[in-house]
Amino acid sequence: MLTGIHIAFAGGDARHLEVIRKCVELDATVTLFGYDNLNPPPVGTTKGRWVPGELTGIDVLVLPVVGTDDNGHVESIFAPGTLVFRDEHAAQLKPSTLVFTGMARPYLLNLCQRHRLRLIQLLDVDEVAIYNSIPTMEGALMMAIQNTDITLHDAQTIVLGLGRTGFTLAQGLKALGAHVRVGVRRPEHYARAFAMGYAPFYLRDLAQCVRDVDIVFNTIPALVLTAEVIARMPPHAVIIDLASSPGGTDFRYAEKRGIKALLAPGLPGIVAPKTAGQILANTIIRLILEKKGNQEGLP
Amino acid sequence: MLTGIHIAFAGGDARHLEVIRKCVELDATVTLFGYDNLNPPPVGTTKGRWVPGELTGIDVLVLPVVGTDDNGHVESIFAPGTLVFRDEHAAQLKPSTLVFTGMARPYLLNLCQRHRLRLIQLLDVDEVAIYNSIPTMEGALMMAIQNTDITLHDAQTIVLGLGRTGFTLAQGLKALGAHVRVGVRRPEHYARAFAMGYAPFYLRDLAQCVRDVDIVFNTIPALVLTAEVIARMPPHAVIIDLASSPGGTDFRYAEKRGIKALLAPGLPGIVAPKTAGQILANTIIRLILEKKGNQEGLP
Amino acid sequence: MLTGIHIAFAGGDARHLEVIRKCVELDATVTLFGYDNLNPPPVGTTKGRWVPGELTGIDVLVLPVVGTDDNGHVESIFAPGTLVFRDEHAAQLKPSTLVFTGMARPYLLNLCQRHRLRLIQLLDVDEVAIYNSIPTMEGALMMAIQNTDITLHDAQTIVLGLGRTGFTLAQGLKALGAHVRVGVRRPEHYARAFAMGYAPFYLRDLAQCVRDVDIVFNTIPALVLTAEVIARMPPHAVIIDLASSPGGTDFRYAEKRGIKALLAPGLPGIVAPKTAGQILANTIIRLILEKKGNQEGLP
């Protein structure tokens, strides 16, 4: 239970509703900033005004997945305009207060460091990345089904990268009957891909592997689908690039060659906002409880 | 090879292009009726005028998947207007000429019977239904991903019917990590569902099984998702009805209760027109060769 | 419930214990013949003496899976010697009494026909064959693991026949990462094998498909692995023949060529006697209830 813990949500995206719901369920005290248009507010929560004074006594601050922009602006889909998260707000928070966001820009990193707040970038947490790989995979399959005129079953596919996303994606493709080759750079990834029944290859051989490919999925945040590689793909091939912006594809060249290439960011929030919210909620709650447990000397 | 065999295509849909390509590849003589706007026509084909005289000598006639309407009109996406398939055309064809369509209405059935033409309704051919179950499954998965806010992984799903489509669909869902219950009426389907790792139930118990369901897929061409059943579903449940029109759902009641229910016909042609064309091509060619073989006393 | 139903077990194999247990659980009256050495008898049962008089009033007679021999002898693993099932015993049973066995020889077929008893050969019942295909598959995998010096993963395997056993077996092999080719004779089996992700071929091409095979599993009860086919296998290949005796392999030739070939009958009773007993129990009970229901006009 989170009884006695005061959690503030500042700015919000669709996934927050699930997080709020779970926090209330566990008996936390929940205050919402930037939810002006959400009427009535979720049962068990109160709305606050974004002034420093109202942040006193907060134990946990939850920001949207995208965090702040370079000037500290925090967006909310539930309010017009934005909040600004400034030094005077941060100053009200106790040192080592937990601050959650998805991915932080330098502004937020610096702010938290100055005030010794414990910033947690959720998308970086290993378990979150693994859970998120599931809706990401489903979104990628959906895009592949929509953007080709053949079935995934019996299609020639390539997955680049066998990290958290690539692993789950390769599994989903194989499960639907695609032929799956996986491009890696480490022998142990090569071995694991083989054990999973994918056909592995080393990334240095990528250009030789794309000749008969139907769909390439990229999960590597580095330029791997270069002009040289794209030049060897068949004209009907489709690229679905999942790596964080700007992706790993030479999109300019792909367009020139007439190869369909799609950058597909933020799939979990798009294809499964409820599941995506639950993923964040579970980890946020786990980390709050862990901190609480440590302080109280619990296991 | 189809050398010496004269194949006519009358009216056309997107899938025909694949069929035409394969027939030409196997050296058939190919004439196209109702392809006025396709310029130039595919290499190795000639265009004909839809007058009875031009049908003399034809060995095989391929109509679109939807066949004719109740007045003999045949549509073509490659021409304005329609052709009409009349007695005077049929009269030019030798008895037991192969006439291919997807599904035939009474008009076409009667016409072929009168002139003793061998009409083959491709969507009824067992192997075609099995191959088509693959793009149908992929289309159904795509719709489920699009129309829910959760992942298929770990979702509670139900598939109604373990025929050719239901079987493949259940497999796809399980492959992506859904919990799959399958409603059947035959003990051997119950056994096969169990052996495949699905949780089977008898359709008479359907109403008791839907209480916690997230997505119901129907493949049974009979009213199974009655108001009584729908009344017991949770409000967030989604119905994806694949059975041929009018489906097996009480759509009126679903709408009244606010349950999202979608009728999804013709998925193979929508999500994988090229694969769908190849499926038809392969069976058309197999049946032509089989007939040829039988006549020549080949195996 | 089976309240009021009198079930006799005559002779017995290991699987019967599970059937007896379930019948008692459902409140049937159970009498055991030929269980002399089973002391005490299972709770809720009584032992009988195999004399015609004691069969009066019996509603259901359960014989061992192997039934009788050609002279009516019925074996029991729980007693020395055998019982003999004669006309005088059968004469005590009401017409259309259910008599269960696995597979019947002519002696038993004739006896039941003469006395108008309803003989059910369980191994022929579709659902039983499907459920049994699971332990059969596991037994076949076990034998393959034991009898080769390579892993099943990445092995080249062939399954002959896509019936109830072949289907489940191919699935198990694929699940463990083997390459699976399936030999069939029907286009719809070809299509289903493809949809399942196996590589299908027509049996007429078998001889061309065995060149690089590591393990061949046969489920076809006809001579398919002829000398001509075996001659083309690599020397290290292993044949595991599951078809009912004498199997579908030219064992004499295989031995001559030094190819390891194993006939593997009765796997369910060997690798999973408890599961195998439950399979029989479930179907026996379902059929008893069905008969009871029909008589009482129940659904």
Add this chain to the structure above:
Amino acid sequence: MLTGIHIAFAGGDARHLEVIRKCVELDATVTLFGYDNLNPPPVGTTKGRWVPGELTGIDVLVLPVVGTDDNGHVESIFAPGTLVFRDEHAAQLKPSTLVFTGMARPYLLNLCQRHRLRLIQLLDVDEVAIYNSIPTMEGALMMAIQNTDITLHDAQTIVLGLGRTGFTLAQGLKALGAHVRVGVRRPEHYARAFAMGYAPFYLRDLAQCVRDVDIVFNTIPALVLTAEVIARMPPHAVIIDLASSPGGTDFRYAEKRGIKALLAPGLPGIVAPKTAGQILANTIIRLILEKKGNQEGLP
């Protein structure tokens, strides 16, 4: 190619034959010590006498998987008696000569350190452990099929540890239709198990999870199956312990309680010696080539 590289094999197990075959194929110079009874020696190899002088010029030394005992004795299944690997032999080898074994005892570790030889313990190499997890899994499945009277399909199984072996094993079990719970201690393993479709739990809750288990597989090299845990298992449960000797089970208590518990070491060499040999061969060759490449400045 390994042209010009001189590889010595000292002592030998069955897997070495595959390694030798591959080295010869790649044109290495191969000398065998302790292969007296292997006549004729494999094509392209020569036998040597185990005296220091004959080790001059050796680039790579391959010992058996079990390495030396505490006195330097090296076993060979191809010769009576043992070789002894002493300082005077090691002194003949150039510094940073590659010495391969599976697992090294202190004797060998010290010897190599004294003479600055680069000892590689193959079973520790990540890729080897992953490849070996495949035959280990198959061996574990085989043992489970043999040692239970039910099918793996629909069985309640638990896998302890989601390392290299546990991961592959859980996958094999799920593939055959078992219910698979996986005991872990890290949140990211919990997440990955969930994504794979296993039901994860934390090891601290193990005692509560075994009540209805049919088979427990242990891969954790620490005492996890304590008396307390075993006491809560049903009497028919079976433990298959794969962790390196002495395993993670209180075998004494299991026996006392009548729970079948099996320690199963060395499965790859037992169930798939040829595959196991190829795994070693591939990594040995990869590492030799890598070293050669580095020295020559190749990529």
